[in-house]
Amino acid sequence: MxxxxxxxxxxxxxxxxxxxxxxxxxxxxxxxxxxxxxxxxxxLGFPAIVNLIYSVSTVTFETLRSPVLSGFANYVAVLNDREFWSSAWFSLRFGILTASAECLIGLFLAIFLAPLLSKRPVLMAPLMLPLMVAPAMVGLMYRLVLHEFAGPVPYYLFEWFGDSPAFLDINNAFRTLVVVETLQWTPFAFLLFYMAYSAIPLDVREASSLDGASPFEIVRWIDLPLMKPTLVIAFFIRFIDGFRVFDNVYALTGSGAGGSTTSLSIYIYQAFFKEGAIGKAVAASVVLFLASFIVLHGLNRLAGRRKR
Amino acid sequence: MKLSRTSFALMATLLAGTALPTFANATVTVLGWPGGSEETALRATVETYNKQASDADKVELLFFNREGFYDKLQADMAAGSSAFDVNLVATYSLGRYAPYMEPVDLGAGAAKVFGESVLKTMQFDGKQYGVPTDLSLHFMYYRKDLIDALIGDDAAKKTYGEIAQKYLGKPLQPKDPDSWTWDDWAATALYFTKQVNPDSPVRYGTVLQMKNLLFNMMVFQSLPRSYGGDWMDKDGNVMVDSDAYRTGLELYKKLYDAGSSPKDSLSYEYAETNAAFASGQAATALQWNAAAADLTSTEKSPAVAEMTGIVAPPTGPDGRADHIHGLGLGLNKNAKNKEGAVKFLKWLATEDAALLYARSGGSPALSPDVVAKVAKERPDLVKLGEFASKYGYVMIGATSASALPVYELQAKEFTGYWSGQQSLEDALAHTKAGMQDLLQK
Structure with missing residues (x-):
């Protein structure tokens, strides 16, 4: 020491x-x-102040420059709105599921493909391609790919099995959206994990191998603990991205039948544009900001305490 | 060192290039309706205009997604955007955007090309706010070969009658589509459903557009309308919880649950419906008139083009009803090039431009003399004028500033019922309460 x-x-x-x-x-x-x-x-400051004023005002598109203060009615309306809570639940489930799936698959691919990639780094490029596509484009692409009469997936399912599931109906829409998000963003987790895995000194692995550790034990007791900070960071980045999802969900299913695929971002968008309830939409975004801030601050403190 | 300097210079040039504003050649920017025959027609028409226009008057087109189009347009216009000189307007949103637009004088010739009643679809407070480019209503598309075979086959007629009795509780017989009631249409759709009738030559009897999208409510509402439904009565009371709406909503759900429409119909809108019908796997489809050019084109829909028949939507106890609205182009109040924009709009209202737009796939409602000149190439435009005058309707309240939010509300609540997430009673109660809030505040 x-x-x-x-x-x-x-x-x-x-x-x-x-x-x-x-x-x-x-x-x-x-x-x-x-x-x-x-x-x-x-x-950052000016829009934040304007938002705070709008959140306690009665304001429409016609009165954007002259909002009338109306107290905390917008916040009460948001917190009493069943749709706000159902969209928050959708976002939470979506964020946790997609972040978990992306991190697990990304970790497996990073370790499994590491020997190949160290010899053929050029293979990284095609693996990163999904990250280059805009999420809204991904949504549109899957709208076509999964269409019963135009898409290749239902076409082959009908050819082989005589039937194809309804990928976007009320029972499957959530699962389809999770798969689409996971397929696009797993390369991001994979990239981070591969870099972290490659940074582990080879002599540490060699030493443990000489001590008789099996490949699984090396992953369990050497690689994973050393990759832990990256694992945590990747999970939270992906969770945040999944939680605030908008583009691909909106392009693929809209807000869904009866609002069944309404994420929090879509809820705010709809309150703002569709209902013209600007105060309510901004109040919802302030509530979301406060909740995110509390969670992230808590995590930050937790991480700081662990370091010490 | 030399290489790094060169690289540095290249990088700096690239960064500067991205940071500098681009210089466009066109000086009139037109924001059009994206993604359908309207876009194709406008592109072709503008190409011709640009060949004859001076450099200062050349038109550049701007399109974004249909999804949320009016929301984005509202935000842009409320913020005083000058990103476009000419913008899209629709009959049902004219009241919402008129404060951000300027009236335009199209000249006396416009009335001869379009007729006064069509020009009125672009008028607000007695002022002309745009050139009516497309009239939208709905056609019932059907497969002539399938219906002919059904009518001429006694065994098929017997099966048809049994299916109608089982699902609709009525002993119906096949009829010519032009005399269909909604029940006849439903029985035909059920007969051509593989899940109901394994001998059906196609997979589905119809294609229902059931996505939670406001435009789908326009397609749907002709059904309750023909049963006497309306948004409000003459005294301004919301009457969406009427028997007419109940009948319409239940019929859609019955067909969807029976498998008469593709399983993913809850995510279907215009494009998906076209693809489904064009695949040759659906017997009927209630679809926008704009689809006629594609569905009857042997190039675009080879499987069905020559067998596609077109009639007005079926009839109900109150007769036939066909939702009608106009799309057009008008002048942005904050336009940078008003002079060029007005020149383009006036040209667009001439007979030559209207005919070019029609020949390029657009759906202008033209006066009888003018439409006769394209009747051979576009027989659907003749039907368009005929159906609009005979069956066209606008719901009470559907031109108010709240019309779009009302459609949005109906889309959410009705799709909630069709997908089985809420009962019919709840869907209608929520819709009524929401509409009262929107229309009577």
Whole structure:
């Protein structure tokens, strides 16, 4: 347990910082920061303030520039709306299921294909292709692929089995959407996991192998613990993306029969545009922001405590 | 070092290129209706216009998705967008967009080309807000070969009668499609359903557009309308929970549950319906008139083109009814090039432009003298004018600023019933409450 190099390097950093501070005065430092602060205030702060005002106002497209303050009625309307909670439940289920599937398949592919990819790195390119396609395009593509009379999938199912399931009916739409999302975004998880897996020093694996560890034990006790931070990060990035899903779901099923595939983002979009209930839509987005902030802050604290 | 400098310069050029605004040649930007025969026709028409227009008046077309089109348009126009000079308007959304548009004088010739009643589909508060490019209503498309075979076969007639008795509780006999009641249509659809009648030569008896989408409600509502249904009565009371709507909603569900329409019908709209009928696996389809050009084209629909018959929607106790609305192009109040835009709109209202638009696959409603000039190439346009004048209707309240949200509400509630997520009573109660809120506030 030698702490000396760490302490030394920390000391070194502090010294350089002090020298920098001598070269850059506090006023100059503030001046350098001004564009960034200005940018943040303009592009994040202003819309945030406008949103907060709209969320406590009665406002329509015609009165965008003159909203009338009306208290917290919009928040009450959102929290009492059955559709808000059903869309939140849809998003939560969708986010957890797709993130889990993408991470599990991505992890398997990363470990399974690592020997091949280390010899033929060019194979990474075709594996990454789904990431290049816009999610809305993916939705449209599957609308065609799964169409009973125009799509190849039902065509071959009819040829081989004499029947094809209704991929987008009320019973299967959710499953189809999960599969479509997973097929598109598994390469993202795979990429992260492959990089993390490749970064593990070979001598660690060789040492454990010499100690008699089986390949499965090496994965279980060496690879996975070392890849854990990447696994966690990948899961949360994919969960966040799945939770806020909009494009491909909207292109494929819209909000679904009776609103059955309404995600939270679609709920907000519909409240804003279809109902013209701008205050309600913005209130829903503020509630979503607060819930996300609490969850992410909690996770951040949890991660910080573990580090210590 | 040299290479890295070259690479750096290339990278900088690329970045600068992406950051700089692009310079378009066209100076009149037209936002059109995307994805159907309207887009094809407008593209062809604009190509001809651009050949004769000066550089300053050339037209560039802009299209985005049909999904949420009116929402995006509303957001753009409310924000005072000048990204387009000419924009799409529809009869049912004219009141919503008129505040962001400018009236346009199309000249006396326009009335001769379209007729006064068609020009009125683009008028609001007595002012002309656009050129009527397409009239939309619905045709009942059917397979002539299948119906002829059914009518001429005694054994088939017997099976038909049994199916009608079993599913509809009525002893019906096959009829010529032009004299169908909705029950006749339903019995025919059931007869041609493999799941109901294993001897059916096609998989499905019909194609129902049941996606949770406002336009599908326009297709559906001619059924309750022919039973006397309306959005409101003359005193302004919402009457969507009428027997007429009940009958219509139940008939759609009965057909869907019996397998008469493709299993994925709950995700079907215009394009899916066309693909299903064109595949030759459906006997009938209630579909927009815009599909006629494709479904009767041997190039686009080789399996059915020569066997596709077209009649008006079936009749009910209150006669035949056909939903009608106009699409058109009007002038954005914040247009950058108003002069060029007005020139284009005036040209579009001339006889030559209207005929070119018709020949390119569009569906303009033309006066009898003008339509006679394209009757050979576009016999459907003659039917269009005939059906519109005989059966065309607009629901009470369907031109108000709340018309689109009402259609959205109906789409959500009715598809909830058809998919079995809620009862008919609940669907109608929710729709009524929502419509009262939207139409009577």
């Amino acid at each position: 030698n702490h000396l190099p760490d302490a030394g390097s920390r000391l070194g950093v502090r010294r350089v910082w002090r020298i920098d501070m001598a070269l850059v005065t506090r006023a100059e430092g503030r001046m350098y920061l001004t564009p960034l602060v200005g940018f943040l205030l303009l592009f």
